[in-house]
């Protein structure tokens with residue numbers, strides 16, 4: 001009797017192990033398939049050491065930023081602008097290893113440090129600039145120096161994407177509706193007047209938006225896309241159904257060098273994958289930890 005039980009248990013264990021392996025294989029395949037049609041976006045701010053009075057998470061040194069770029073180059077990533085990403089997704093091509101690198105706030109070091117490094121690796125960047133700060137030096141919360149119009153225009157002429165980060169950088173969701181036109185329309189107008197080209201994108205300050213913000217943006221046909229603060233990946237479905245809620249995740253210096261960017265990319269793919277399977281956002285974080293342990 002004992003021998004029989006032992007045999008049954010053994011058979012059961014083997015079947016369970018084979019089943020788990022098959023499930024894992026299928027899961028892996030499905031995940032890789034998802035990655036062929038998904039483009040993550042990375043978010044940076046200041047490419048500098050941390051100036052006095054600044055939150056550390058806004059800054060990554062040029063040396064570490066270059067480590068991130070080297071990693072992307074080594075992995076064979078195609079680094080594109082947001083309009084390019086949307087064209088690629090809409091053409092239903094395989095976009096495995098395609099990524100967007102974005103910068104918020106328009107700090108001058110985006111021009112002096114990030115721009116030359118991006119060019120060095122043949123990458124394109126996306127820069128979201130606060131209208132009222134262009135060319136300014138502000139001393140609120142530590143000294144901040146912002147790019148001027150001729151620097152921004154030069155980047156645009158060399159293939160970089162330029163977009164709006166609103167006029168004031170105040171959260172658009174906390175604003176009286178009658179201020180929204182100024183925040184949203186004015187950058188279109190201002191950048192065209194000062195630099196001679198139309199922008200088509202916006203990155204919401206703090207990633208925050210609501211129905212009223214989207215309704216205001218949709219009034220101006222020049223706007224084609226907007227970045228939310230939600231982690232995940234951009235897919236054909238997202239760029240078609242919710243082009244003003246593109247997915248994006250912040251990259252921070254956690255002391256891991258290239259590993260820090262590798263982890264953020266993995267997070268984007270896993271969040272995006274779970275989202276594509278209809279997993280509620282509240283559960284995504286739990287699911288992510290499980291999946292990361294499987295795909296590692």
Ligand SMILES: [Zn+2]
Nearest residue numbers: 104105205206
């Ligand atoms: Zn910002």
